[in-house]
Amino acid sequence: MVQFDATPLARADAHAWRPDRFLVITAHPDDAEFGPAATAARWIDAGSVGHLVCCTSGDQGGEDPTLDPMALAATREAEQRAAALVVGYAGVTFLHQPDGALANDLALREQLVREIRAFRPDAVLTHDPEVLFYGDGGVNHADHRAAGIAAVDAVFPAARNPMAFPRLAREGLAPHRARRLYLFWSNRPNAWVDVSDTLDRRIDALRCHVSQMHHPERLDARMREWAAEEGVPIGARYGEAFRLVVIDADEVDAPEIV
Numbered sequence: 001m002v003q004f005d006a007t008p009l010a011r012a013d014a015h016a017w018r019p020d021r022f023l024v025i026t027a028h029p030d031d032a033e034f035g036p037a038a039t040a041a042r043w044i045d046a047g048s049v050g051h052l053v054c055c056t057s058g059d060q061g062g063e064d065p066t067l068d069p070m071a072l073a074a075t076r077e078a079e080q081r082a083a084a085l086v087v088g089y090a091g092v093t094f095l096h097q098p099d100g101a102l103a104n105d106l107a108l109r110e111q112l113v114r115e116i117r118a119f120r121p122d123a124v125l126t127h128d129p130e131v132l133f134y135g136d137g138g139v140n141h142a143d144h145r146a147a148g149i150a151a152v153d154a155v156f157p158a159a160r161n162p163m164a165f166p167r168l169a170r171e172g173l174a175p176h177r178a179r180r181l182y183l184f185w186s187n188r189p190n191a192w193v194d195v196s197d198t199l200d201r202r203i204d205a206l207r208c209h210v211s212q213m214h215h216p217e218r219l220d221a222r223m224r225e226w227a228a229e230e231g232v233p234i235g236a237r238y239g240e241a242f243r244l245v246v247i248d249a250d251e252v253d254a255p256e257i258v
């Protein structure tokens, strides 16, 4: 009988670059854990410093219309802080924008530029704002699109332009060039991180989002299935896929994962 090797055939190298500092910008609490949490955990384990920014506090993230949105927001912020601790983020910022009504307006852009200039990341990870449909299998939430495009617009050009939001510079928040964007949940991935060693952390972090877990017994298998699919292009057991946009090619001083 023929024995088949279960290792998938790789068609790309695993993504090896790692930022010293990275900022993750999401629309809702739990997006970061359904998104790039295992990559964040891998980078943090290797010495990177990560910070998470949630544009909303998820106050529409329930099925019960009698629920107090402010109470739900407080619950979800606590869940997100617990999840961030599991992943290893240095901190979490909530911008307290309205869930379900996030808009890429100047107010949000200024908030994000403030975060970028204060934290000074090499890379920003956010939603791919160009995704309206997930193939033919679903619609991307309007807040995800808004958070993604707001983050991109904040990174380039606003955060690096001293003339943009001049009061920030007057407060001492100097312009900052984030060199790379890693866009998650993309229909056009071009970089895959091997997260075989840190997928468990992503799953553990997801379990912190108790208010959002309708079928916690299915979580483990579902996450492993997704991550296995995203590992196929690099021949890894588990992977996370990104659309990588290199704004400033400057690899010289960037550490590599070995």
Ligand SMILES: [Zn+2]
Pocket: 027, 028, 031, 141, 144
């Ligand atoms: Zn979301």
